Amino acid sequence: MNYFLPLLIICQLSCAVQAQQLEVVTEHWPPFIVDTQPVSGSVTDKVRKILDYSGLDYQIKLYPWARSYHLGMTKPNVLLYSIFRTSVREANFHWFCPINEGVTINLYKLKGNSRNIDSLAAARNVLIGVMRDDHNHSYLMQQGFIEGVNLDISADEQINLRKLFNGRIDAVGLARESLTHRLAILGYAKEQLVKGLTLHRPAVTKHCMALSSGSDPAIIEKVSAGFRRWLNEQE
The missing domain is CATH 3.40.190.10 (Periplasmic binding protein-like II)
Structure with a gap:
């Protein structure tokens, strides 16, 4: 036993x-x-x-x-x-x-939007759509961005893209690979967007x-x- x-x-x-x-x-x-x-x-x-x-x-x-x-x-x-x-x-x-290897995350705006999103300083003067508690949200808050002032919070990236094309926000931060797929799902063309500041590079987004x-x-x-x-x- x-x-x-x-x-x-x-x-x-x-x-x-x-x-x-x-x-x-x-x-x-x-x-x-x-x-x-x-x-x-x-x-x-x-x-x-x-x-x-x-x-x-x-x-x-x-x-x-x-x-x-x-x-x-x-x-x-x-x-x-x-x-x-x-x-x-x-x-x-x-x-x-x-x-998996890292991704590059950029700010994007509509081609017809004249607001500057080429630097953090300039981006503080626009309204950026971010997902709650994601890396963009955390990073921009650390850089002094404020919810309800220059950050608009939503549940997912496709909601942010809809808001962008509806003129409710000025910019979104998206990975290049994901942007193409999400635009196709929503029926938008990449040519309608202009790339601005790079928020994150592959070394930190693995x-x-x-x-x-x-x-x-x-x-x-x-x-x-x-x-x-x-x-x-x-x-």
């Missing part, structure tokens, strides 16, 4: 981890993350490969960015992607970086996965093992 007891305990712990489902949350961010059933996209494919290697049971759910970020900040065993790794966010997650800080250590280790195996394949 004493011989089998340790084996029984190990089995019970292993089964408990396998039965515990990892909650994976993200946003619609084409072409990287696409709102289909099941969720697809170039970065989603990489996340699925990593998590399949982890051996964990998981389900990917799409929410507005602010909700996904809140879940990652407040619930254990929640994996969030794609997220940029910043000093403000660093201590709140277990990080797995990078899972795609990451982030696991909530209060997560089960066994789950953290399984995700880490899956990530290491996937990284080895990239070499």
